[in-house]
Each structure stands twice: as C-alpha cells, then as structure tokens.
Amino acid sequence: MTTTLIDNIIQQPHEGPLATSPKDYKAPIDVRWCAGCGGFSILAQTQRILATLGIPKEKFVFISGIGCSSRFPYYVDVFGMHTLHGRALPIASGVKIARPDLSVWVATGDGDGLSIGGNHFIHAARRNVDLQVLLFNNAVYSLTKGQYSPTSLEGQITKSSPLGVLDDPFNPAALALGAGATFVARAYDRDAKTMQFMFERAAKHKGFAFVEVYTNCVIFNDGAFDEYTMKDSRPEHTVELIHGQPLVFGANQDKGIKLDGFTPTVVSLTDGKYSKDDLLVHNEKDSTLAFILANMTYKPNLPRPMGVFQAVDRPSYNDKVVWQLDHYSKVKGAYDLEELLKGEDSWEIK
Amino acid sequence: MEKKVEKLDRVTIRFAGDSGDGMQLSGTQFSNTSGTMGNDVNTFPDYPSEIRAPEGTLYGVSAYQIQFSSTRIHTYGDRIDVLVAMNASSLKVNLSKVRKGGLIIVNNAGFGKKNLELAKYDVSPLEDDSLKDYKVISLDMINEVRAALTGLDLSVKNIDRSKNIFALGLTYWLFDRQLDSTEKWLQIKFGKKPALFESNKKVLKAGYEYAKNSDLFPIQYKIQDAKLETGTYRNITGNEACAIGLTVAAKKAKLPLFLGSYPITPATEILHWLSGYKKFGVKHLQAEDEIAGISSAIGASFAGYLAATTTSGPGLSLKVEAIGLAVIMELPLVIIDVQRGGPSTGLPTKPEQSDLLMAMYGRHGEAPLPIVAARSAADCFEQTIEATRIALKYMTPVILLSDGYLAQGTSPFKVPKIDDLPDISVKFWTDPETFQPYNRDPVTLARPWAVPGTQGLEHRIGGLEKEDITGLVTQDPMNHEKMVDLRAKKIEGIANDIPPAEVLGEQEGDLLVIGWGGTYGAITDAYNQLRSEGKKLSYCHLVHLNPLPANIGEILSKFKRILIPELNSGHLKLILQSKFMRPILGLNKVQGLPLKADEVEDKLNELLKEGK
Numbered sequence: 001m002t003t004t005l006i007d008n009i010i011q012q013p014h015e016g017p018l019a020t021s022p023k024d025y026k027a028p029i030d031v032r033w034c035a036g037c038g039g040f041s042i043l044a045q046t047q048r049i050l051a052t053l054g055i056p057k058e059k060f061v062f063i064s065g066i067g068c069s070s071r072f073p074y075y076v077d078v079f080g081m082h083t084l085h086g087r088a089l090p091i092a093s094g095v096k097i098a099r100p101d102l103s104v105w106v107a108t109g110d111g112d113g114l115s116i117g118g119n120h121f122i123h124a125a126r127r128n129v130d131l132q133v134l135l136f137n138n139a140v141y142s143l144t145k146g147q148y149s150p151t152s153l154e155g156q157i158t159k160s161s162p163l164g165v166l167d168d169p170f171n172p173a174a175l176a177l178g179a180g181a182t183f184v185a186r187a188y189d190r191d192a193k194t195m196q197f198m199f200e201r202a203a204k205h206k207g208f209a210f211v212e213v214y215t216n217c218v219i220f221n222d223g224a225f226d227e228y229t230m231k232d233s234r235p236e237h238t239v240e241l242i243h244g245q246p247l248v249f250g251a252n253q254d255k256g257i258k259l260d261g262f263t264p265t266v267v268s269l270t271d272g273k274y275s276k277d278d279l280l281v282h283n284e285k286d287s288t289l290a291f292i293l294a295n296m297t298y299k300p301n302l303p304r305p306m307g308v309f310q311a312v313d314r315p316s317y318n319d320k321v322v323w324q325l326d327h328y329s330k331v332k333g334a335y336d337l338e339e340l341l342k343g344e345d346s347w348e349i350k
Numbered sequence: 351m352e353k354k355v356e357k358l359d360r361v362t363i364r365f366a367g368d369s370g371d372g373m374q375l376s377g378t379q380f381s382n383t384s385g386t387m388g389n390d391v392n393t394f395p396d397y398p399s400e401i402r403a404p405e406g407t408l409y410g411v412s413a414y415q416i417q418f419s420s421t422r423i424h425t426y427g428d429r430i431d432v433l434v435a436m437n438a439s440s441l442k443v444n445l446s447k448v449r450k451g452g453l454i455i456v457n458n459a460g461f462g463k464k465n466l467e468l469a470k471y472d473v474s475p476l477e478d479d480s481l482k483d484y485k486v487i488s489l490d491m492i493n494e495v496r497a498a499l500t501g502l503d504l505s506v507k508n509i510d511r512s513k514n515i516f517a518l519g520l521t522y523w524l525f526d527r528q529l530d531s532t533e534k535w536l537q538i539k540f541g542k543k544p545a546l547f548e549s550n551k552k553v554l555k556a557g558y559e560y561a562k563n564s565d566l567f568p569i570q571y572k573i574q575d576a577k578l579e580t581g582t583y584r585n586i587t588g589n590e591a592c593a594i595g596l597t598v599a600a601k602k603a604k605l606p607l608f609l610g611s612y613p614i615t616p617a618t619e620i621l622h623w624l625s626g627y628k629k630f631g632v633k634h635l636q637a638e639d640e641i642a643g644i645s646s647a648i649g650a651s652f653a654g655y656l657a658a659t660t661t662s663g664p665g666l667s668l669k670v671e672a673i674g675l676a677v678i679m680e681l682p683l684v685i686i687d688v689q690r691g692g693p694s695t696g697l698p699t700k701p702e703q704s705d706l707l708m709a710m711y712g713r714h715g716e717a718p719l720p721i722v723a724a725r726s727a728a729d730c731f732e733q734t735i736e737a738t739r740i741a742l743k744y745m746t747p748v749i750l751l752s753d754g755y756l757a758q759g760t761s762p763f764k765v766p767k768i769d770d771l772p773d774i775s776v777k778f779w780t781d782p783e784t785f786q787p788y789n790r791d792p793v794t795l796a797r798p799w800a801v802p803g804t805q806g807l808e809h810r811i812g813g814l815e816k817e818d819i820t821g822l823v824t825q826d827p828m829n830h831e832k833m834v835d836l837r838a839k840k841i842e843g844i845a846n847d848i849p850p851a852e853v854l855g856e857q858e859g860d861l862l863v864i865g866w867g868g869t870y871g872a873i874t875d876a877y878n879q880l881r882s883e884g885k886k887l888s889y890c891h892l893v894h895l896n897p898l899p900a901n902i903g904e905i906l907s908k909f910k911r912i913l914i915p916e917l918n919s920g921h922l923k924l925i926l927q928s929k930f931m932r933p934i935l936g937l938n939k940v941q942g943l944p945l946k947a948d949e950v951e952d953k954l955n956e957l958l959k960e961g962k
Binding site for chain 1: 382385386388531535538575578579580581582583584585586590594597598600601604605606608610627628629630631633635637638639641642643645646647648649650651652653654655657671672675679765766767768775777778801802803804805806807808809810811812813814822823
C-alpha cells in the first residue's frame with residue numbers, strides 16, 4: 001500500500017502536554033439542557049474520564065443522532081458530529097473503521113438508539129465495532145415533548161398514550177447482549193462514581209462497549225427511575241454487580257440473589273437459612289449469566305442490577321478489517337493498480 | 351466443399367440458451383476475441399432476474415448479445431443477424447429480434463418433446479414453416495460434443511455441459527476468429543483441472559472444425575478490424591469501471607478509499623469488485639441497510655477518506671436524508687446510482703433514466719448537489735473520477751448516474767496509464783490559528799476539510815443550520831438565507847470548472863438532439879447514420895447535469911427545434927424547459943429497455959421531414 005495524506009495526520013505526534021483537566025473538554029458553548037436534567041452529570045463524568053485516559057484530545061470523536069442526548073457532542077471540546085435521527089452508530093462505525101487510531105464515542109438515547117436506530121444498534125453490537133456507546137435512557141421522547149419511547153413502561157401515560165402505553169418495553173441490556181455486544185453495563189445519572197468507573201472501563205474495552213444510563217427527564221418523565229436511584233429506595237431495589245462477588249443487596253446488606261435452577265430469587269441472609277456462600281457470584285466473562293442478570297430487569301420481585309453485566313474479549317470489526325488489509329496485501333502480491341486496470345483479457349492495438 | 355468468403359462491416363450475434371447453458375461465457379469469450387482481433391465491440395448480457403429459473407422454460411432464457419464491427423459502434427445492435435439458440439425456449443423468446451433473412455443456428459437436441467412443451471410450441475418450429483424467413487442451420491450439438499470427447503474419462507454431465515464451447519467454436523469459424531485467446535482463458539479457468547481444460551479445448555476446436563467441414567456452413571464471414579487508436583484495450587462493464595474508477599480516483603487524490611454499501615441490483619457488482627481490492631487498501635462495509643451504507647461513508651469522509659456509497663433507485667430513496675446531511679455538513683461523498691426501472695421495486699434488472707429528477711430535487715430543504723452521468727460502460731471510469739474530483743474540491747456529495755444497461759453491458763475501454771491521469775488531490779486543513787469550520791475558499795466556496803487527529807482543530811459539525819464562517823449552531827433568519835445561498839452558489843460555481851458542452855454537426859440551425867447518460871450509444875449511432883446520409887442536424891451529449899455547462903443556454907438559443915431522447919417521461923426536458931423557458935421535444939421510452947439507434951433514427955427522420 002502507498003502512503004496517503006491521512007497517514008501524515010495519523011503519524012503527526014501530539015505537541016506539548018496532554019489535556020488532563022476536565023475543563024479542557026468543555027466546549028465554549030452554553031449547555032442547553034433543562035435545569036435538573038440527568039444529562040449534566042453524564043457530561044461531567046465523561047469530561048472527567050476523557051482527561052484521564054492519556055489519549056490526545058484530537059484523537060477523540062463524539063457522534064450523536066437526534067434527541068436531547070444527542071446535543072452531547074456540542075458540549076465536548078473534541079471532534080464531533082451531530083447527525084441524523086438514529087444514524088449515529090453507522091456514522092461512528094464509518095469513522096472507526098476508517099480510523100482505528102481514533103477513540104470514537106456515541107451519545108444516544110432510548111428513542112434514537114433503540115427505536116429509529118434499532119437496526120443499527122443490533123448490527124453495530126454484532127460486528128463488535130470498537131465504540132463507546134452511552135445510551136441515555138429516560139424512557140420518553142423529550143425533544144419532541146413527551147411521547148412514549150421503546151423503553152416506556154406498559155401503561156405509562158404520555159402525550160401520545162393518554163390512556164396508557166400498550167407496548168412492552170425493550171430491555172436495553174438484554175438487547176445488547178442478544179445482539180452480541182462484548183461490554184454491557186448499566187449506570188444511573190445520580191451516581192457519579194459508578195458512572196466514571198463504567199465510562200473508564202468502556203473506554204478501555206476493545207470492542208462494542210455499551211453503557212445504559214438511567215437518566216431522569218425532569219420535564220416529561222420526572223422520577224421514572226427514582227426507585228433505583230434515590231438514596232432511600234435504591235438499596236432495596238437495586239443490586240450491584242461486582243465481578244467475583246456474591247450478589248448482596250438491601251439497606252443492611254441483608255439480602256442476596258440465589259439461582260434456583262436458572263431463575264434468580266431473593267433470599268434473606270438473616271433468617272439463618274442462607275449465607276453469602278449460597279449466593280450467585282457474578283462473573284463478567286459468563287455470557288449465560290449475563291443474560292440471566294439482564295433479564296432481572298422489569299421483574300417486580302427482583303432488585304434492578306447495576307454495573308457491568310458482561311465484559312468479554314472478541315476481536316473488533318475494525319481490527320479484523322486492518323488484519324484483512326495487511327494480510328491480503330502480503331498474500332496477494334504487490335500493489336499494482338496498472339494490472340487492475342488492464343484486467344485479465346486486454347489486447348493491444350498497434 | 352468449396353466455401354465462399356464474404357466481407358461484412360458489422361454483425362450482431364446473440365447467444366441464447368437456458369440459464370444453465372453457459373451463454374454468458376460464450377458471449378464474453380466471443381466479445382473478448384473480437385476485441386483482441388481489432389473489431390469494435392459492444393455487448394449486453396440479458397439474463398433472467400430469477401436466480402435458478404426452472405430448466406427449459408421461457409422465463410429461464412439467458413442471452414448474451416454482441417455487436418462487432420469494422421467501424422466505430424456504440425450499441426449492442428438493434429437487430430440480431432445471427433442467433434445461436436440452444437433450446438426451444440431460447441428460440442421462441444428471441445426470434446422476434448432476429449432480422450428477416452438472418453441466420454439461426456439451433457442445437458436441435460434442445461427441441462425434444464419436453465423442451466417444446468416448456469416453450470409452448472405445439473409443433474416444433476424446426477418442422478413447420480415458422481422459420482421460413484430465416485436461414486436455419488440445425489445440428490445436434492450434444493451428439494457432436496459426445497463424439498468429440500469419446501474415450502475421455504469424463505462424466506456425461508461434464509461432457510454435455512461443454513456444448514456452449516462447441517457453439518462458440520462454430521461461430522469462431524463462421525466469423526474467422528482465432529482460437530488462441532479463448533484457449534488461453536480456458537487454461538487459466540481450468541488450471542487446476544487439466545482434464546477439463548483439455549476437453550474444453552478439444553470441444554472448441556471440434557466446433558470450429560465442424561463448421562469448417564460441414565455443408566451446413568457454406569459461407570465464412572470476415573469483419574475487418576476497426577482501426578481503433580493504438581493502445582491497450584479491454585472490455586469492461588460499467589460496474590467494474592466504477593469500482594476501478596473509485597480505486598484509481600483515491601490513488602490520484604492520495605486518499606484511502608472507503609465504500610459503505612448494501613447489495614442492490616443492478617449496482618451490486620461495484621460492491622463485489624471493491625470488496626476484493628483489499629491489496630489496494632480499499633476498506634468496505636457491507637452495511638445492514640442502505641441508510642447505514644451511506645452513513646458509514648459519511649463517517650469515513652469526516653475521518654478523511656475518499657468515501658463512496660453505491661446503490662440503485664430504491665436505495666437512493668433510502669439514502670435521501672443522509673445525502674441532505676452531507677450537503678449541510680459539506681463533506682465530500684461519491685454516490686453512485688445505477689438506475690433501474692421504478693417506481694418501488696419496479697424492474698430490478700432493467701435500465702431506466704428515471705432517477706434524474708430525484709437526484710436533482712429529491713431532498714427536503716434547499717439541498718443542491720452536483721450530478722454527473724456516464725455515457726457508456728467504459729465512460730463510467732472517467733466519470734467516477736470526475737465525480738470524485740468535484741466532491742473533494744468542492745466539499746460536497748456528488749451523484750454519479752449510471753444505469754442497468756451501462757452497469758452490465760460492456761464496451762471497449764482504452765486502458766489509461768495512471769500517471770497520465772490528472773492529480774485530484776486536495777489538502778486537509780492543518781493550521782489552528784486560521785481555522786474556522788465554515789470559512790470558505792474564496793474561489794470554490796468549499797469549506798476546509800479538518801479531520802480528527804489534527805491538533806487544535808477540534809470542532810463540531812452537524813445537521814443543524816450553521817453560522818457562516820464559525821459553523822456554530824444558529825437559527826438566525828438572515829444567516830439561514832445566506833447559508834442557503836452560499837451552498838447554492840458553491841454548486842452553481844462548478845459550471846466554471848467543467849468543460850463547455852460540445853455540439854457535433856451544425857453549430858446552429860434547425861434541429862439539435864440533446865442526450866445524457868446511457869443513451870449516448872444509440873443517439874450517436876443514429877446521428878452518425880443520418881449525417882452519413884447528408885442530413886443536417888446537430889448533437890450535444892451532456893455529462894454534467896448539475897450544474898449544466900455554462901454555455902448550454904447559448905447552445906439552446908441557436909436551434910429552432912430541440913429533441914431530448916430519454917428513458918423516462920422527460921426529466922432533462924423538464925429541467926431545461928423550466929430553466930430556459932423554451933419548448934423542447936421529447937423521445938421518451940419507459941419500457942425497461944435501452945434506447946435503440948433505430949428508434950432515434952426514425953424519430954429524427956420524422957422531425958426532419960416535418961421541418962421541410
């Protein structure tokens with residue numbers, strides 16, 4: 001292969017020190033989300049993590065579709081594109097396949113990513129394109145002012161479902177797992193620390209890294225996730241997934257999850273029947289377990305899992321493309337465009 | 351017996367048989383051999399849209415037509431001079447296209463009871479007088495092939511399958527073709543199976559010898575070479591020419607190439623070819639749908655690649671929204687639309703020119719973009735490079751229009767030297783001090799291409815309206831109008847950067863024919879014919895459809911009558927009429943078939959007669 005103009009850009013070394021302050025990643029523009037929007041915290045944690053990754057600023061690209069969440073790239077002072085409703089993932093895939101040297105992030109929402117962009121979501125996950133995908137799940141369409149989304153709950157009253165939603169909701173974590181995403185996690189907007197941890201892990205994961213973030217929409221679906229995110233109710237209604245640790249939860253850490261066959265059940269750790277040794281131990285490398293855990297979502301008698309469902313290694317699509325290019329340029333012989341032009345059946349007119 | 355030798359200027363031959371009979375192979379070989387011998391050639395493969403149509407049926411007929419000539423030709427021939435029919439159905443389907451007095455070579459082994467039933471013949475056409483207007487040579491090719499290969503350790507199936515090569519051998523004697531080019535090809539194809547190479551070579555020779563020695567073939571025809579310009583030639587389909595064109599364009603632009611595409615007839619082969627060009631550094635994504643195809647290309651373009659997407663009508667419909675995004679983000683992108691019959695799924699394998707208005711106007715908002723149309727299969731190469739040049743220089747998506755006829759037909763392609771092709775490279779913006787995402791080049795009005803990885807150029811673009819120069823999001827009314835105007839001016843300005851339209855024949859006068867795209871061959875042949883008869887008329891073929899060449903208005907004003915032949919209901923006619931406020935005549939054909947030279951000739955004769 002010959003060198004191209006883009007090789008010069010890729011090989012250009014970064015001059016001076018790296019940008020290591022979150023402030024360096026703040027774009028000089030007002031953030032136009034509603035006061036109290038969960039997006040603010042996601043943005044702040046992202047900026048914090050970008051500053052720690054040791055990657056030059058110019059190597060970051062943020063791509064979004066359309067929706068409140070998709071304003072995100074405007075607020076991060078790196079390369080960005082605010083694109084079409086639902087199409088962030090294929091656009092980001094194009095960036096990453098073309099330029100594996102870049103760190104490519106996608107900001108999307110439950111409408112953008114799972115409804116109009118649902119097809120792209122499953123295929124980007126299946127291909128394991130090396131992207132960081134942050135899905136702001138607020139279970140409602142906010143930018144269009146309050147219609148139900150694919151993660152709205154059955155019965156939810158919205159502007160387009162005055163008598164209640166009839167659809168069953170998507171379970172984003174299970175959908176991502178089913179489509180073959182190699183890194184699947186769930187966080188929520190009120191927990192800065194966990195979010196940072198997830199974003200950092202997503203950034204370091206080689207492959208399709210999907211983080212669903214429960215995001216409160218103060219205007220159109222206020223309090224939708226309070227049960228799982230508010231200090232008072234959270235301990236009883238969520239369980240934290242920690243690799244190698246048993247699933248323990250409750251305000252007093254007095255309950256756990258035990259597998260009954262393939263069915264997770266809640267057991268008490270105080271009635272003498274069970275101890276921590278009887279509980280399900282989380283293993284991020286176990287895809288079967290990841291499905292079981294993801295499917296605890298929406299089960300009324302089970303706590304909502306938070307954390308990393310799965311983190312497994314599989315070669316990324318973009319790495320395989322590079323391999324194929326290198327491999328075939330070696331196997332198939334020299335680069336000779338003149339021969340390609342001539343083809344196999346040329347003739348001379350003299 | 352003593353054979354007669356006759357000289358001919360041009361011949362149209364059609365190999366027709368069942369889908370499984372290998373007619374595409376016979377046709378390709380005949381065409382390549384004729385090219386090698388210096389004839390001008392033009393071909394068209396015509397095969398059913400069914401993948402494996404039931405054997406022997408009327409809808410399972412596959413054919414390959416070649417016009418070869420001692421003079422320049424531009425179509426694959428309106429009427430068939432020689433039909434090779436391998437079975438009853440292929441005769442029935444193609445008979446109406448054979449010239450009265452033409453030659454029909456039939457494999458009578460394909461006219462058994464079952465074949466006749468499937469072809470819906472009550473009586474064999476070989477046994478009644480239905481072929482009395484033609485010269486018929488009837489022989490049992492299966493018998494001949496089996497006789498030629500007696501004693502070889504081959505299955506009957508393999509032996510019988512080589513009947514297409516036998517038929518090819520017959521025609522090679524009939525038109526005094528050399529065998530060596532096909533022999534060489536057989537050697538490459540069957541390199542790993544020497545038994546099949548030997549048997550096919552033997553069968554080719556057997557066909558040749560059969561015709562040479564049999565009384566059934568009393569005349570041998572000679573067609574002199576066409577005195578083409580010296581150089582290296584090959585036959586090329588429009589789709590392969592697009593694929594190679596993109597690869598060469600990337601090289602001349604000093605950029606890597608990315609294709610984001612989704613399979614669709616009749617554009618798919620461009621994806622096939624490019625997906626095999628790994629050693630040339632071509633990256634491709636066969637996306638999950640048409641939208642993802644173009645979207646990934648937009649991503650690659652932002653990242654600094656020459657990015658392309660390839661499609662046909664239904665796919666273009668799906669890509670419309672993303673094209674609008676590329677327009678407002680002002681990113682370079684080559685969109686190849688291989689037009690087919692519509693609306694909706696329409697006629698997937700058949701050519702039409704009915705996407706022009708969509709290419710021109712088919713986006714919401716004010717979203718102008720350049721349009722280039724290829725004239726012939728080989729011209730797809732040059733126009734792909736031209737589309738790329740415009741896209742990069744003006745930071746804009748460009749639509750290149752091809753069609754199902756150009757895509758799958760072949761024309762001889764004079765292979766250029768890559769060094770002789772113009773440099774079309776552009777520079778990425780690198781200076782942070784002077785960088786503004788929408789600060790335009792004063793001449794081209796193109797905005798800078800600032801790619802990720804360039805320190806200090808971090809910026810955001812998107813589908814929301816941009817502020818002039820800064821590219822910041824704004825809804826300011828006057829700014830919006832200004833940006834709409836700037837985007838339009840940028841495209842209009844390309845008119846100063848493309849060659850003026852050329853008029854053949856009288857530079858002013860009574861009748862001007864204007865063509866665009868794949869009708870070039872038919873119009874050129876008709877025009878040449880009428881001019882050779884001393885008739886007064888003029889011809890102008892447009893490659894750039896948006897913007898139009900700067901002199902087009904002046905040209906129109908110099909003629910009393912203007913005719914635009916198009917494979918649609920009058921798209922270019924509508925555009926020119928509305929732009930120049932003058933009536934234009936149309937010759938419109940919307941049958942899913944290419945335009946014929948005869949049809950143009952008849953129409954022109956009619957107009958010339960009226961004019962007197």
